[in-house]
Amino acid sequence: MKYLDEILEFWLPNKPSRLIAGMSITLGIASIALPHFLRLIHIKVEEHIALLIRIATPLLIWLVGSLFVLLIVVRHCKTLKTQRQPTTALPKPKIKLKKLQKSILLHIHKNIDSSFIFQIVQTLNISEEIAEYHLQTLHEINFIEQGLPDKPGRPWHITDKGKKYLIENKLIS
Numbered sequence: 001m002k003y004l005d006e007i008l009e010f011w012l013p014n015k016p017s018r019l020i021a022g023m024s025i026t027l028g029i030a031s032i033a034l035p036h037f038l039r040l041i042h043i044k045v046e047e048h049i050a051l052l053i054r055i056a057t058p059l060l061i062w063l064v065g066s067l068f069v070l071l072i073v074v075r076h077c078k079t080l081k082t083q084r085q086p087t088t089a090l091p092k093p094k095i096k097l098k099k100l101q102k103s104i105l106l107h108i109h110k111n112i113d114s115s116f117i118f119q120i121v122q123t124l125n126i127s128e129e130i131a132e133y134h135l136q137t138l139h140e141i142n143f144i145e146q147g148l149p150d151k152p153g154r155p156w157h158i159t160d161k162g163k164k165y166l167i168e169n170k171l172i173s
Helices: 001-010 015-040 047-083 099-110 117-124 129-142 160-168
Strands: 144-148 151-158
Touching: 015 099, 099 117, 099 129, 099 151, 099 160, 117 129, 129 144, 151 160
Parallel strands: none
Antiparallel strands: 144 151
């Protein structure tokens, strides 16, 4: 039932379109009995005409009803389009670093000349595997890069994005 409501809401987005669709279906079905009703009120209808009325009347009602529904839905969509404000870009999700990653980033920022992995390991008292894991994570999100042209041994250095993170999170001033 939930899916039916979603489909109806998509195709018939407002109350008038739902009302006309419902009335068209009801009247179309009811019009099948029109020849019988005409005979009840003493209007003579020949059998071949009665068959034509049973077929043509519901089709005509459904066609006209569909056209009205279509017009209402198109007008509704145009109204929504003109009312819609220019969309603003959604804010990027804030990156959350682990405490150790923040410490590594701060170390690299403060110690440009001593940002080799063995110095990070010694300073922060962590294993080399842990340091490599967090350095790789920081590198993947473009907070750090490895290698400076004038420094042999490829020390790590902080990128502008990494500095921005430190400033925005009030880790440096």
